[in-house]
Amino acid sequence: MGxxxxxxxxxxxxxxxxxVANIGTALALSNRKxxxxxxxxxxxxxxxxxxxxxxxxxxxxxxxxxxxxxERALVKDRRVENLKLLAASQRNNKxxxxxxxxxxxxxxxxxxxxxxxxDSPAGxxxxxxxxxxxxEEALVVTTPEVSAVRDADRIIGLLQSEDIHKIDLIINRLNxxxxxxxxxxxxxxxxxxxxxxxxxxxxxxxNIVGSTNRGQPLxxxxxxxxxxxxxxxxxxxxxxxxxxxxFKVDGTFIRFWGKLLGRRD
Amino acid sequence: xxxxxxxxxxxxxxxxxxxxxxxxxxxxxxxDASIAEIESAIxxxxxxxxxxxxxxxxxxxxxxxxxxxxxxxxxxxxxQQEYGLESLNAGDEIITMSRLTSSSTEKxxxxxxxxxxxxxxxxxxxxxxxxxxxxxRYTLRSGQMxxxxxxxxxxxxxxxxxxxxxxxxxxxxxxxxxxIAHAGALGNIAAAVVAMNMEPTQLRIxxxxxxxxARKRRRKPMMEVARIKQGNVIVEDFEEF
Numbered sequence: 001m002g003x004x005x006x007x008x009x010x011x012x013x014x015x016x017x018x019x020v021a022n023i024g025t026a027l028a029l030s031n032r033k034x035x036x037x038x039x040x041x042x043x044x045x046x047x048x049x050x051x052x053x054x055x056x057x058x059x060x061x062x063x064x065x066x067x068x069x070x071e072r073a074l075v076k077d078r079r080v081e082n083l084k085l086l087a088a089s090q091r092n093n094k095x096x097x098x099x100x101x102x103x104x105x106x107x108x109x110x111x112x113x114x115x116x117x118x119d120s121p122a123g124x125x126x127x128x129x130x131x132x133x134x135x136e137e138a139l140v141v142t143t144p145e146v147s148a149v150r151d152a153d154r155i156i157g158l159l160q161s162e163d164i165h166k167i168d169l170i171i172n173r174l175n176x177x178x179x180x181x182x183x184x185x186x187x188x189x190x191x192x193x194x195x196x197x198x199x200x201x202x203x204x205x206x207n208i209v210g211s212t213n214r215g216q217p218l219x220x221x222x223x224x225x226x227x228x229x230x231x232x233x234x235x236x237x238x239x240x241x242x243x244x245x246x247f248k249v250d251g252t253f254i255r256f257w258g259k260l261l262g263r264r265d
Numbered sequence: 266x267x268x269x270x271x272x273x274x275x276x277x278x279x280x281x282x283x284x285x286x287x288x289x290x291x292x293x294x295x296x297d298a299s300i301a302e303i304e305s306a307i308x309x310x311x312x313x314x315x316x317x318x319x320x321x322x323x324x325x326x327x328x329x330x331x332x333x334x335x336x337x338x339x340x341x342x343x344x345q346q347e348y349g350l351e352s353l354n355a356g357d358e359i360i361t362m363s364r365l366t367s368s369s370t371e372k373x374x375x376x377x378x379x380x381x382x383x384x385x386x387x388x389x390x391x392x393x394x395x396x397x398x399x400x401x402r403y404t405l406r407s408g409q410m411x412x413x414x415x416x417x418x419x420x421x422x423x424x425x426x427x428x429x430x431x432x433x434x435x436x437x438x439x440x441x442x443x444x445i446a447h448a449g450a451l452g453n454i455a456a457a458v459v460a461m462n463m464e465p466t467q468l469r470i471x472x473x474x475x476x477x478x479a480r481k482r483r484r485k486p487m488m489e490v491a492r493i494k495q496g497n498v499i500v501e502d503f504e505e506f
Contacts, residue, residue, distance in 0.1 A: 150427055151407070153406045153407040153427065154407040154408045154427065156406055157407065157409050192441070193423075193425055193426070193443070
């Protein structure tokens with residue numbers, strides 16, 4: 001019996017799908033059986049990010065209306081053993097799926113796999129309710145921006161009211177140089193508001209853009225930067241205690257020179 | 266350290282008064298005022314409360330029976346349509362103050378009179394009437410709202426940006442106050458807001474709505490109290506209180 005984890009954020013564009021693709025791949029690389037589920041029905045993109053777009057034949061919608069079995073709808077990732085994708089339909093919209101239907105599918109997947117990662121759509125409407133319907137735990141993704149943090153806070157409240165209490169936070173796209181200049185919130189500022197467990201900080205990494213466009217999760221090609229952070233998050237999900245590296249080291253240095261030059265702070 | 270906050274509206278005398286009871290609100294009308302005066306007073310009274318009263322029951326009371334049943338039902342429908350308040354007793358709308366006080370053993374929830382200098386539950390814990398308080402044991406996150414119109418609210422956690430607490434009495438936040446707090450929501454301008462770390466988006470006391478002046482974020486949060494002094498919301502260190 002595996003774990004169903006929903007990856008959600010409230011705000012769009014903070015990196016949910018990229019997190020799902022990379023963390024899912026990292027878990028599969030350490031020999032876990034993983035299914036990633038795209039719950040963003042009508043606006044699918046997890047298959048694109050994972051480079052599996054051309055191989056999608058059936059979607060979760062086909063499973064729900066009975067035109068495919070669940071097993072047949074799963075797309076195998078050829079690069080890594082034990083990683084499968086359940087794609088979302090592009091033709092339908094979020095209201096065509098009921099939370100119970102999504103729940104049934106995830107519970108079936110959970111029986112055969114170690115991890116079911118559900119990629120939630122942005123927003124707090126039915127798509128969100130579908131995505132969380134089967135989840136027992138959640139990864140909340142935010143960027144260090146006031147608006148994203150505000151939405152993450154709202155989402156945490158909603159998850160708690162859905163009776164999900166294991167909620168971990170991922171801070172994505174942290175730029176240590178901007179933090180040092182005081183132009184970006186640091187992890188401490190974010191945690192001060194959200195006050196939940198921090199499971200990882202992903203530094204801003206321009207390689208992500210290329211890897212997303214190529215459909216090759218960064219974790220296949222790199223061990224440093226964002227890829228390293230994804231790998232560490234997957235190990236923490238597995239229960240390993242690992243310190244979160246301090247991305248401020250380089251920032252302290254800048255602040256020191258800033259002081260000497262008589263700038264702010 | 267005194268901080269005069271930026272006032273966003275003016276309060277003045279209004280011929281209606283709101284009180285909170287377990288079964289809902291009572292709107293007490295000074296019947297000497299004209300219908301138009303009462304109507305604008307109701308609007309003024311309720312407008313500041315925004316939508317925080319939607320779904321609450323309300324009952325109209327008047328000091329003498331000079332208002333016609335048509336007027337009364339007009340006021341009920343006004344309150345329902347504009348602010349979502351529900352009529353507490355649609356059939357039996359007219360209750361005079363004398364009848365109510367003789368038949369009711371319930372005491373209204375009383376705030377501290379605004380004009381009594383220094384009078385507060387904190388300075389006189391034994392002589393002051395006991396008051397009810399609602400205890401909230403969790404952090405209020407964005408979009409969440411707590412409302413208690415029978416007394417005070419104590420939050421054992423934070424009030425995050427985008428969250429809202431409303432009480433007819435005082436509000437005490439044993440954590441960070443970063444959202445909106447509305448103390449004295451039924452018009453008690455002697456109500457206070459106390460927080461371990463006072464950084465609200467907006468602070469409302471009685472009818473006065475304020476937002477904090479732009480100030481530098483302090484390194485060390487300290488317990489502070491906000492209350493109305495000479496018509497302005499003043500935030501002070503808690504020990505000076």
